Amino acid sequence: MAAGLDPTLTTAALAALEAALNGALALDPAGQQQLGRLAGSTFAIECTAPKVNVYLQPAADKTRLLGYYDGPVTTRVRGAAADFAELAGASDPAAALINGNVALQGDSAPLIELQRIIGQLDLDWEAPLVTVLGDVAGHQLAEFLRSSFNAGNAVSGSLRRQLDEFIHEEARLTPPRLEVEDFYTDLQSLQQRVDRLQSRLDRLRKRMQASHT
Amino acid sequence: MSEKRSTHFGYREVDEEAKAGLVANVFHSVAARYDLMNDLMSGGIHRIWKRFTIELSAVRAGQSVLDIAGGTGDLAAKFANIVGPTGRVVLADINESMLNVGRDKLLDTGFQGNVEFVQADAQYLPFPDDSFDCVSIAFGLRNVTDKDLALRSMLRVLKPGGRLLVLEFSKPVNPLLGKAYDGYSFRVLPVMGKLVAGDSDSYQYLAESIRMHPDQETLLGMLEDAGFVNCEYHNLTGGVVALHRGFKA
Numbered sequence: 001m002a003a004g005l006d007p008t009l010t011t012a013a014l015a016a017l018e019a020a021l022n023g024a025l026a027l028d029p030a031g032q033q034q035l036g037r038l039a040g041s042t043f044a045i046e047c048t049a050p051k052v053n054v055y056l057q058p059a060a061d062k063t064r065l066l067g068y069y070d071g072p073v074t075t076r077v078r079g080a081a082a083d084f085a086e087l088a089g090a091s092d093p094a095a096a097l098i099n100g101n102v103a104l105q106g107d108s109a110p111l112i113e114l115q116r117i118i119g120q121l122d123l124d125w126e127a128p129l130v131t132v133l134g135d136v137a138g139h140q141l142a143e144f145l146r147s148s149f150n151a152g153n154a155v156s157g158s159l160r161r162q163l164d165e166f167i168h169e170e171a172r173l174t175p176p177r178l179e180v181e182d183f184y185t186d187l188q189s190l191q192q193r194v195d196r197l198q199s200r201l202d203r204l205r206k207r208m209q210a211s212h213t
Numbered sequence: 214m215s216e217k218r219s220t221h222f223g224y225r226e227v228d229e230e231a232k233a234g235l236v237a238n239v240f241h242s243v244a245a246r247y248d249l250m251n252d253l254m255s256g257g258i259h260r261i262w263k264r265f266t267i268e269l270s271a272v273r274a275g276q277s278v279l280d281i282a283g284g285t286g287d288l289a290a291k292f293a294n295i296v297g298p299t300g301r302v303v304l305a306d307i308n309e310s311m312l313n314v315g316r317d318k319l320l321d322t323g324f325q326g327n328v329e330f331v332q333a334d335a336q337y338l339p340f341p342d343d344s345f346d347c348v349s350i351a352f353g354l355r356n357v358t359d360k361d362l363a364l365r366s367m368l369r370v371l372k373p374g375g376r377l378l379v380l381e382f383s384k385p386v387n388p389l390l391g392k393a394y395d396g397y398s399f400r401v402l403p404v405m406g407k408l409v410a411g412d413s414d415s416y417q418y419l420a421e422s423i424r425m426h427p428d429q430e431t432l433l434g435m436l437e438d439a440g441f442v443n444c445e446y447h448n449l450t451g452g453v454v455a456l457h458r459g460f461k462a
Contacts, residue, residue: 006448006449006450006451007265007447007449008258008261008262008265008449008450011261011264011265011268012258012261015260015261015264066268067265067268068265068268068269069268069271070271071271071273
C-alpha cells in the first residue's frame with residue numbers, strides 16, 4: 001500500500017544519523033545548549049531529488065530526526081539535495097535562502113538560527129578521548145585532531161581567498177566587490193545629478209514660457 | 214449440550230478456551246530471554262520497526278497511551294519519554310511473566326510516575342470508554358484468541374480521533390523473500406530458540422502463528438469491520454512485518 005522506499009531503510013538511516021548527530025553534539029555542550037533554545041520547533045526538510053522527507057526536532061538533551069511527522073511544522077523547506085547542500089555551506093544563510101532554489105514555508109528566523117548554530121559548532125574531542133584512552137594519550141590525540149581541524153580550516157580559508165583573488169584579479173572573470181560597489185555609487189551620483197539638471201531645465205522652461213506670455 | 218468452538222494454536226486446532234493457556238505457557242517459557250531472542254532473531258531490526266511505529270503514533274506530550282501486549286516495555290519506554298510527566302502510559306499484558314520482566318526493566322531504568330502496569334486481556338480491556346489518545350499492540354495480536362473482539366475493545370477505549378497501531382508479522386510481498394523467510398523461520402528459529410532460550414517448541418509456535426495470522430489486506434478489512442476509519446498499512450522489510458493504523462471517528 002505504501003509506495004516508495006521501504007520505511008525500514010529510511011528509519012534505520014535516520015536512526016543512525018540521529019545517533020551520530022547527538023554523539024557529535026555531546027562534544028559541544030555550548031552548541032547543544034543553543035539548540036535547546038529551539039526546543040519545540042519542528043523543521044521539515046522535503047527533498048525532491050532524491051525524494052526524502054526528514055523532520056528535525058532540536059532539543060537541549062537529544063535532537064530527533066524523524067521520517068514521518070504529522071504535527072504542526074515551524075519551518076518547511078523544499079528543494080533538491082544540491083540546493084540544500086548550497087544552503088548549508090552558505091556564509092550568508094539569509095541571502096542564500098532568498099536567492100537560492102529552496103522554497104520556504106513558515107517562520108524563517110528559527111531556520112536561520114539553526115543554520116548559524118550548526119555552522120558554529122565547536123566539537124570538544126578531549127573529554128571523550130581522555131575517558132577512553134587516559135589523560136596522556138587522550139590529550140595527545142585531541143591535540144592532533146584540534147590542530148588537524150584548525151589546519152584544515154586555515155587551508156580551506158586560504159584556498160577560498162586565493163580562488164577569490166584569481167577569479168577577480170587574475171582571470172577578471174567577475175569584477176571585485178569593491179569595484180562593483182564604487183560603480184553603483186558613481187551610477188547613483190550620476191542619476192541624482194541628471195535628476196537635478198532635469199529639474200533646472202524644467203524650471204528654466206517654465207520661466208521662459210512665463211516671460212513670453 | 215453446547216458445541217465447543219475451535220481456533221488455531223500455530224498449525225494445531227485447539228478449543229478456544231484452551232488457546233489462552235497454551236499461549237501463556239509459551240510466554241512464561243520465553244519471558245526471561247525475550248529481549249535477547251528478539252535481537253538475535255531479527256538482527257536488531259525490531260528496534261527500527263518499533264521506531265517507525267512511534268513516529269506514526271504522532272503521540273505528544275501530555276497524551277495518554279495504552280500499549281497492549283507490551284511485554285518487556287520497549288514501546289512503553291519510548292512513549293513514556295514522549296508524553297512526559299503530564300502524560301500517561303499504561304503497559305498492559307495478559308502474561309504475568311512478561312509483565313513482571315517489563316515492569317522491572319522500566320522501573321530499574323528510572324521510568325516512574327507516568328507509567329502504569331496492568332495485567333489485562335486485550336479482548337476485555339478494563340478501562341472506561343474514550344480513555345486513550347493512542348493504543349498500540351506490537352507482535353501481540355496474532356496470539357489473541359478472538360482478534361475481532363480485541364479490535365472492538367481497543368476501539369472502545371480510544372478517544373474519538375485517537376489512533377490504533379498494530380505492528381505484526383505479515384506476508385512478504387516478494388515470493389523469493391517469502392521462501393527465504395520460510396526457511397529461516399522453520400529451520401533456524403527453533404534451533405536458535407533451543408540454544409539461547411532452551412525452548413525450541415515455543416519458537417516453532419512463533420513461526421507457525423505468524424503463518425496463520427491474517428495477511429495485510431485481511432487485517433485491514435478486520436480493522437474497518439471493527440469500526441476504525443482511515444485505515445492504512447505500511448509494509449516493513451518487504452512485508453515481513455506490517456504496521457496497520459486506524460482511527461476512531
